[in-house]
Amino acid sequence: MKALFIILDGVGDRLWEGKTPLIAANKKNIDYLCENGINGVLHTIDRGIIPGSDTSHLALFGYDPYRYYRGRGTFExxxxxxxxxxxxxxxxxxxxxxxxxxxxxxxxxxxxxxxxxxxxxxxxxxxxxxxxxxxxxxxxxxxxxxxxxxxxxxxxxxxxxxxxxxxxxxxxxxxxxxxxxxxxxxxxxxxxxxxxxxxxxxxxxxxxxxxxxxxxxxxxxxxYEKIRSFEERYNIKGCCIAGGALYKGVARYIGMDIIDVKGATGTVNTDLKAKAKAVFDNFDSYDFIFVHIKGTDSASHDGDFDLKKKMIERIDSKFISEIKNLDCIKLLTGDHSTPVRLARHSSDPVPLLFWSKDVRKDNVKNFNEVSCAEGGLGHLKGKDLMRIILDYMNKGEMFGE
Amino acid sequence: MKALFIILDGVGDRLWEGKTPLIAANKKNIDYLCENGINGVLHTIDRGIIPGSDTSHLALFGYDPYRYYRGRGTFExxxxxxxxxxxxxxxxxxxxxxxxxxxxxxxxxxxxxxxxxxxxxxxxxxxxxxxxxxxxxxxxxxxxxxxxxxxxxxxxxxxxxxxxxxxxxxxxxxxxxxxxxxxxxxxxxxxxxxxxxxxxxxxxxxxxxxxxxxxxxxxxxxxYEKIRSFEERYNIKGCCIAGGALYKGVARYIGMDIIDVKGATGTVNTDLKAKAKAVFDNFDSYDFIFVHIKGTDSASHDGDFDLKKKMIERIDSKFISEIKNLDCIKLLTGDHSTPVRLARHSSDPVPLLFWSKDVRKDNVKNFNEVSCAEGGLGHLKGKDLMRIILDYMNKGEMFGE
Structure with missing residues (x-):
């Protein structure tokens, strides 16, 4: 089974007048996957650690940032x-x-x-x-x-x-x-x-x-130093669909192929349909497709609640709508929270949804920071995620007999 | 207070047509303990780690398998x-x-x-x-x-x-x-x-x-090397009631006494009433009784959903029914999940129920993979379990003053 790993940058938030952009957004495709999947909240590095975008992505791919992080310039x-x-x-x-x-x-x-x-x-x-x-x-x-x-x-x-x-x-x-x-x-x-x-x-x-x-x-x-690649570590072929240089840089650092997508700008105006098309175009060639969407974070850094909500809605209608029925494991989460009121990264965990046809469906129906905390996955750490994905891909290794 | 620690091998599963064998099974005695106890899900080794039967049992008894595991042959x-x-x-x-x-x-x-x-x-x-x-x-x-x-x-x-x-x-x-x-x-x-x-x-x-x-x-x-025994570590006397050689072997490795039970075969046809009788017969002599039941795992490796469900029902009616009113702490869990559709171990956590008359009863009423994830114990690791049990046995040690 292949895996599609979607990161909405800085998607997590805190309450503002009782809502977060995820709570306020109309996002039926994301919520369809949420309702039919298992959910949780993810501390990309650890509880209370405010992740950078670089360190969080290393952690999400199972590379301990305390060991592998050597400064952002390398990724850029x-x-x-x-x-x-x-x-x-x-x-x-x-x-x-x-x-x-x-x-x-x-x-x-x-x-x-x-x-x-x-x-x-x-x-x-x-x-x-x-x-x-x-x-x-x-x-x-x-x-x-x-x-x-x-x-x-x-x-x-x-x-x-x-x-x-x-x-x-x-x-x-x-x-x-x-x-x-x-x-x-x-x-x-x-x-x-x-x-x-x-x-x-x-x-x-x-x-x-x-x-x-x-x-x-x-x-x-x-x-810079060469490290053990994603493929060497996990025995799967991965590729990266992203606009921002940093995300492509982290992906290249761990040896993923970079898919160039015209119109993927790493801004709120990025061409989401083009990114969805790139997923389909590369689906046969890779086991693991990493899609990064930056706009949610940019809107957060601008302190713009409504723009962040609209970006989520656009991701839902232009991207998730396209890929939601693909026959593969789907993960949707963030690399960190960027509360709009703070306009900076925070240590609040990000909601996580994990869809696979045999996953233990929980009772969460709306993908947001509050309801996902009640999900069947509980509180996870970023470093644990790849192992879970690998097991569902049938690429895990047993410890012992 | 004594403790009865019951392991249903490979009992955890993933959804198959919306159910797991535990969800499908009629098991009023198990659910009685579940409803009157506190529940959670257990990652016997760690999140995303696919446990072997040997490593998982070491972890369940508080022996870090990364330190104490030296190959399965020893236990056999x-x-x-x-x-x-x-x-x-x-x-x-x-x-x-x-x-x-x-x-x-x-x-x-x-x-x-x-x-x-x-x-x-x-x-x-x-x-x-x-x-x-x-x-x-x-x-x-x-x-x-x-x-x-x-x-x-x-x-x-x-x-x-x-x-x-x-x-x-x-x-x-x-x-x-x-x-x-x-x-x-x-x-x-x-x-x-x-x-x-x-x-x-x-x-x-x-x-x-x-x-x-x-x-x-x-x-x-x-x-082989001799390690610090269960009794030396925890100051309690433990015994093992199991059919399979591996489980007896792990128990002997950590210095538990092995109770020979005629009819305990380690198969789906094991004599569960004889195992329950062995619990009663040895109740006065030990502080901690470990009971291992293998049939749930064998049915899983055969990919037989119905057999696994029936094995759970048989465990409920022949074994749990007998011990459910014993005056002791009772724990029921698995050593790992073995989804019938995969017919192999998986990293999905196993449901865990913990009954003691003074435990913080939660709202879980049905012992299964989905509802236990909403239980009061949350997500636990195998290595943490013994410490909790010891405290409820009044055998814990305070750290500090």
């Missing part, structure tokens, strides 16, 4: 299609705007991508103390920077202070042997600042009334 | 009444029938036990490279083989390929220092094949139209 780089080798350090980067005192005017250079790709290319290939620098533009004001060479570590602090009006930070070592890496990073941002400040693209941007993009706001240093 | 040998010393290697063995190319014709020599006891005795006492071999017949085509001597390990593969039509396997080392053991095992099966092939008992079997039993299908190598 892999998700952008870059190749990494053991020991490479990868950062996420914003091209930001600072004044002469290195105080941040805008962390996103006005969210204007004009010629930023070329600007980043101007530092690509640079070498600092025998460390080779690669820089690649991804979306809008965002990119990825990779450091390649001997003796690097990701135990260093961010350059990005994560807020406007603050001075950019110096990279600091978090362990003794990180001195060298921190020094390379500081030299890199200094050189880049000099190059960007004088760059003709920025002169041109300013002439057009745009903010200059003059600073490398590096963050989320990750160190 | 102990259950057959054999004595083991530290470092002894014990195997389960089928006497099987192979052709001239060592391809298995029948893994059970036609399930015909005719003179197999004497046949096995013909290799008992053999010595190979200073390792002493013991062989003992147990039931039907089954027996136990023990290797005694210096430098042995159980990190080796089976001889038994576990299917008809396959060639027998060579024993292979699973670790460097297992080379010697694997070589002794291979020499043993070769010698036994030669002896059995030419043995007059096999000539006689063939003359009578029976299959010759010419091969030692060794499997489940276990290595």
């Amino acid at each position: 780089a892999l998700g952008a299609g870059l190749s990494l080798e053991k020991g490479d350090i990868a950062f996420r980067v914003n091209l930001g705007t600072v004044d002469n005192n290195l105080v941040i005017q805008d962390r996103r250079a006005g969210r204007d991508a004009y010629r930023l790709k070329e600007l980043l290319e101007s530092i690509d290939g640079m070498e600092i103390d025998s460390i080779k620098i690669s820089a690649r533009h991804t979306t809008e004001h965002r990119g990825v920077v990779i450091l390649k060479g001997e003796g690097l570590t990701n135990k260093i602090t961010d350059i990005d202070p994560h807020k406007t009006g603050a001075k950019v930070l110096r990279c600091k070592p978090l362990e003794k042997k990180a001195d060298f890496t921190a020094s390379v990073v500081n030299k890199l941002v200094d050189k880049a600042y000099k190059i960007f400040s004088e760059h003709k693209i920025n002169k041109e941007r300013e002439k057009k009334g745009k903010l200059p993009a003059n600073y490398l706001l590096l963050r989320g240093a990750g160190i | 040998a102990l259950g057959a009444g054999l004595s083991l010393e530290k470092g002894d290697i014990a195997f389960r063995v089928n006497l099987g029938t192979v052709d001239n190319n060592l391809v298995i014709q029948d893994r059970r020599a036609g399930r015909d036990a005719y003179r197999l006891k004497e046949l096995l005795e013909s290799i008992d006492g053999m010595e190979i490279d200073s390792i002493k071999i013991s062989a003992r017949h147990t039931t039907e085509h089954r027996g136990v083989v023990i290797l005694k001597g210096e430098g042995l390990t159980n990190k080796i593969t089976d001889i038994d390929p576990h299917k008809t039509g396959a060639k027998v396997l060579r024993c292979k080392p699973l670790e460097k220092k297992a080379d010697f053991t694997a070589s002794v095992v291979n020499k043993l099966v070769d010698k036994a094949y030669k002896i059995f092939s030419e043995h007059k008992i096999n000539k006689e079997r063939e003359k009578k139209g029976k299959l010759p039993a010419n091969y030692l299908l060794l499997r489940g190598a276990g290595i």
Whole structure:
């Protein structure tokens, strides 16, 4: 039996005027699976742990994040299609705007991508103390920077202070042997600042009334190492259907194939019908299909209850409606809660539904945070989920005889 | 307060046409205890782990199988009444029938036990490279083989390929220092094949139209070591009432007394009234009585829903009816699920009922996989059960003051 594993990012919420977006949403297809399946609530990492999107996805695929997580930059780089080798350090980067005192005017250079790709290319290939620098533009004001060479570590602090009006930070070592890496990073941002400040693209941007993009706001240093793949561990072939680079990156990290879907943008406007079609198109080729839908989380971070509710309704009518009768195990859950009122991740568990024709149907009829807590699966941890799925796929291994 | 701990082997199931054998069965005595007790579902080893019968029983008695499990052969040998010393290697063995190319014709020599006891005795006492071999017949085509001597390990593969039509396997080392053991095992099966092939008992079997039993299908190598007993750990005296050798073996391994019950066969035809009588007969002598009933699992492995349902009904009317008013704590659960449709163990938790006159009665009224998941005990792990029982027996220890 194949498995379809659907993650609605940040779908879990807390009550707002007595409801959550899941409680408020009209979602008959999801509720059909819920009523005919077994339900529970999932602590993706552990009770009370506020999961990041990276660590939670590792846990959902059965990779203990306390063992396998080495910083987000790695996933962003892999998700952008870059190749990494053991020991490479990868950062996420914003091209930001600072004044002469290195105080941040805008962390996103006005969210204007004009010629930023070329600007980043101007530092690509640079070498600092025998460390080779690669820089690649991804979306809008965002990119990825990779450091390649001997003796690097990701135990260093961010350059990005994560807020406007603050001075950019110096990279600091978090362990003794990180001195060298921190020094390379500081030299890199200094050189880049000099190059960007004088760059003709920025002169041109300013002439057009745009903010200059003059600073490398590096963050989320990750160190790469090859790990035992999903297929080696579980003896099943998995693929990933996602818009966001991070989710593709985690999937690539564990060796899943990435299915490129036109119109899958990782935003609230993503083409859900195209994602459903991709499930059908790849159904014969894979045992395990991971579908990630980001919009629920974006609406939560915007603090928009109604947008989150509507996104759930759109997922129900455009995506779940299409796949609900597929002959396979179906799981629907989130990677973490993102309560709209908080506009940040929280440790509240996410509802989980598990449909298979022989599963022990419980009495839960509406897929939401409150009723799923009464379901037959009880409270689960993310790390336990893959084993349960594998058993239902007939791919489990008995311990003992 | 004494405790009666009843295991219905493989009793848990998945839905088949909306029901499980427990849901379908008429079992008023079990449901009486359920309605007047507290209920839950038990993951004998952990969520998503498919338990073997050996590992699950260790866990149920509070012995972490990841620490204490050293292969099934040990339990089979102990259950057959054999004595083991530290470092002894014990195997389960089928006497099987192979052709001239060592391809298995029948893994059970036609399930015909005719003179197999004497046949096995013909290799008992053999010595190979200073390792002493013991062989003992147990039931039907089954027996136990023990290797005694210096430098042995159980990190080796089976001889038994576990299917008809396959060639027998060579024993292979699973670790460097297992080379010697694997070589002794291979020499043993070769010698036994030669002896059995030419043995007059096999000539006689063939003359009578029976299959010759010419091969030692060794499997489940276990290595023995003495562990801290049930009584030393918990300060209570326990006994075991079971038909199957494995269950008696686990009980002996942890130092319980084994009560021999005439008619307790470990099959669907076991004498349940005799087992109930054994509970009464031993009630004064022990604090903790472990009763194992195998038939539910056998019916599951046969894929027979109706037989499993009837076995549950027979357990209800012949056994539970007798013990339900005994003045003691009563626990009823399984060691694992064996869904009839799968005819194999699964990781689905097993329902658990816990009766004591002062327990926090919940609202569960029917003892089955679905309703017990809504019970007051929630989801438990096997390793936690003994501590709860001990507290209700007034034998628990406070941590702190």
